[in-house]
Amino acid sequence: xxxxxxxxxxxxxxxxxxxxxxxxxxxxxxxxxxxxxxxxxxxxxxxxxxxxxxxxxxxxxxxxxxxxxxxxxxxxxxxxxxxxxxxxxxxxxxxxxxxxxxxxxxxxxxxxxxxxxxxxxxxxxxxxxxxxxxxxxxxxxxxxxxxxxxxxxxxxxxxxxxxxxxxxxxxxxxxxxxxxxxxxxxxxxxxxxxxxxxxxxxxxxxxxxxxxxxxxxxxxxxxxxxxxxxxxxxxxxxxxxxxxxxxxxxxxxxxxxxxxxxxxxxxxxxxxxxxxxxxxxxxxxxxxxxxxxxxxxxxxxxxxxxx
Amino acid sequence: xxxxxxxxxxxxxxxxxxxxxxxxxxxxxxxxxxxxxxxxxxxxxxxxxxxxxxxxxxxxxxxxxxxxxxxxxxxxxxxxxxxxxxxxxxxxxxxxxxxxxxxxxxxxxxxxxxxxxxxxxxxxxxxxxxxxxxxxxxxxxxxxxxxxxxxxxxxxxxxxxxxxxxxxxxxxxxxxxxxxxxxxxxxxxxxxxxxxxxxxxxxxxxxxxxxxxxxxxxxxxx
Ligand SMILES: Nc1ncnc2c1ncn2[C@@H]1O[C@H](COP(=O)(O)OP(=O)(O)O)[C@@H](O)[C@H]1O
Ligand SMILES: [Mg+2]
Numbered sequence: 001x002x003x004x005x006x007x008x009x010x011x012x013x014x015x016x017x018x019x020x021x022x023x024x025x026x027x028x029x030x031x032x033x034x035x036x037x038x039x040x041x042x043x044x045x046x047x048x049x050x051x052x053x054x055x056x057x058x059x060x061x062x063x064x065x066x067x068x069x070x071x072x073x074x075x076x077x078x079x080x081x082x083x084x085x086x087x088x089x090x091x092x093x094x095x096x097x098x099x100x101x102x103x104x105x106x107x108x109x110x111x112x113x114x115x116x117x118x119x120x121x122x123x124x125x126x127x128x129x130x131x132x133x134x135x136x137x138x139x140x141x142x143x144x145x146x147x148x149x150x151x152x153x154x155x156x157x158x159x160x161x162x163x164x165x166x167x168x169x170x171x172x173x174x175x176x177x178x179x180x181x182x183x184x185x186x187x188x189x190x191x192x193x194x195x196x197x198x199x200x201x202x203x204x205x206x207x208x209x210x211x212x213x214x215x216x217x218x219x220x221x222x223x224x225x226x227x228x229x230x231x232x233x234x235x236x237x238x239x240x241x242x243x244x245x246x247x248x249x250x251x252x253x254x255x256x257x258x259x260x261x262x263x264x265x266x267x268x269x270x271x272x273x274x275x276x277x278x279x280x281x282x283x284x285x286x287x288x289x290x291x292x293x294x295x296x297x298x299x300x301x302x303x304x305x306x307x
Numbered sequence: 308x309x310x311x312x313x314x315x316x317x318x319x320x321x322x323x324x325x326x327x328x329x330x331x332x333x334x335x336x337x338x339x340x341x342x343x344x345x346x347x348x349x350x351x352x353x354x355x356x357x358x359x360x361x362x363x364x365x366x367x368x369x370x371x372x373x374x375x376x377x378x379x380x381x382x383x384x385x386x387x388x389x390x391x392x393x394x395x396x397x398x399x400x401x402x403x404x405x406x407x408x409x410x411x412x413x414x415x416x417x418x419x420x421x422x423x424x425x426x427x428x429x430x431x432x433x434x435x436x437x438x439x440x441x442x443x444x445x446x447x448x449x450x451x452x453x454x455x456x457x458x459x460x461x462x463x464x465x466x467x468x469x470x471x472x473x474x475x476x477x478x479x480x481x482x483x484x485x486x487x488x489x490x491x492x493x494x495x496x497x498x499x500x501x502x503x504x505x506x507x508x509x510x511x512x513x514x515x516x517x518x519x520x521x522x523x524x525x526x527x528x529x
Contacts, residue, residue: 010415
């Protein structure tokens with residue numbers, strides 16, 4: 001029990017002592033903190049924005065639909081019959097039928113198209129059935145199964161799956177998210193190197209002190225400890241600062257976002273990164289800082305010996 | 308307490324610091340180490356304090372074979388051997404208290420105990436009440452005494468001093484030597500390197516003389 005309590009006590013001392021040192025050199029500490037905070041806030045800010053966009057997407061998500069282009073020889077009778085059969089299927093929520101005349105009318109409504117359509121002597125458009133998938137049939141796999149089933153029907157010439165724009169946005173965002181994680185990885189590596197260099201300079205600055213400590217019988221652990229805690233503090237405080245920066249940034253964007261949302265009569269507002277994100281940044285920053293310090297200490301502390 | 312057996316120390320580059328030195332120093336003994344500059348005095352002391360390792364031969368101090376001591380036990384040895392240097396090696400931006408407290412801080416001594424022992428050590432070297440002063444505000448002799456207080460604050464059984472009076476005038480040198488004699492009287496084993504032969508002879512302790520890394524003379528105490 002006693003060795004353990006004394007170990008805890010020593011670490012506590014080093015932790016508090018290092019924090020005191022950082023406090024007594026506020027400008028240097030702030031510079032190191034800011035460098036780390038900025039590097040960490042870039043990916044976490046982008047992730048927070050993506051989260052908000054996803055939340056927006058979720059509010060607007062509508063059902064996907066499938067357009068069936070029937071074969072040209074299909075009669076109105078056969079089309080109505082098919083629509084009836086499909087509506088009875090539990091995989092289908094509803095079917096809307098578009099006759100070639102309706103399709104032509106829609107095209108005419110587009111400015112500039114009517115002149116071109118005058119040139120046609122007969123209506124080339126097929127009948128179209130617009131199928132809405134039933135409840136719980138919106139997953140990619142279900143939609144694909146439905147599409148395959150519909151495409152195999154003898155009356156059907158072609159099936160087009162109309163994914164909502166939200167769905168496309170989601171896929172785009174999944175791509176963006178992966179890119180941001182890649183960026184986060186690179187910047188994390190950057191933080192590691194920055195921290196390693198900061199600690200290396202600190203070790204060189206305190207060369208005389210380290211030599212004297214070793215001279216009077218300091219263990220390697222004793223000499224190492226303040227540098228490791230310095231890394232831990234700078235990293236975790238930098239992470240916390242990054243969290244505050246991202247929160248502040250989103251708050252600054254809140255005004256324009258609200259005015260944009262008003263245009264769409266939506267109550268959408270930006271959400272700042274939550275407590276989990278904050279704790280994640282604190283822990284992640286701390287880990288990176290500690291690791292960077294550990295690398296620097298391993299490389300440079302052994303070189304310093306009293307003579 | 309301190310045993311050298313045919314100790315050879317060769318530095319990287321081939322220079323020989325010590326060449327086949329053998330002697331014994333009993334517990335509680337006090338001896339001087341003399342010789343010209345470059346004779347190997349500092350090298351010998353560094354081997355005792357484990358700042359260097361012997362290239363050949365055996366160095367035994369406090370029952371430890373220093374040539375074979377694992378690296379992770381070096382700091383334990385240094386805690387039991389106090390060292391004083393000509394340039395005293397104080398941390399100039401720390402108070403006397405912090406400087407002298409260092410050997411206790413690195414062993415995790417409780418705060419109250421540190422305060423008590425640092426006061427006692429500064430008192431012993433005649434610097435009572437100067438805890439808050441910075442070394443730069445002290446004279447050379449006073450700085451050297453702070454170095455001595457630091458070396459003895461954790462009561463090591465062995466005390467080494469490398470030219471401790473090298474920068475001091477004769478009056479201050481005598482004071483410093485008297486201080487060492489007092490530590491010796493309470494049982495500390497002392498080895499002091501000095502090229503001030505007059506002073507060394509007058510004090511009448513055992514004298515080991517080195518010349519180019521070889522122990523050429525070992526005169527007993529008067
Ligand atoms: N770190 C070192 N590297 C190489 N040679 C050294 C080193 N330290 C001492 N020497 C050499 O060892 C010899 C003894 O030096 P030293 O022990 O410092 O003598 P002294 O203290 O008696 O003046 C000298 O020739 C010196 O040049
Ligand atoms: Mg010397």
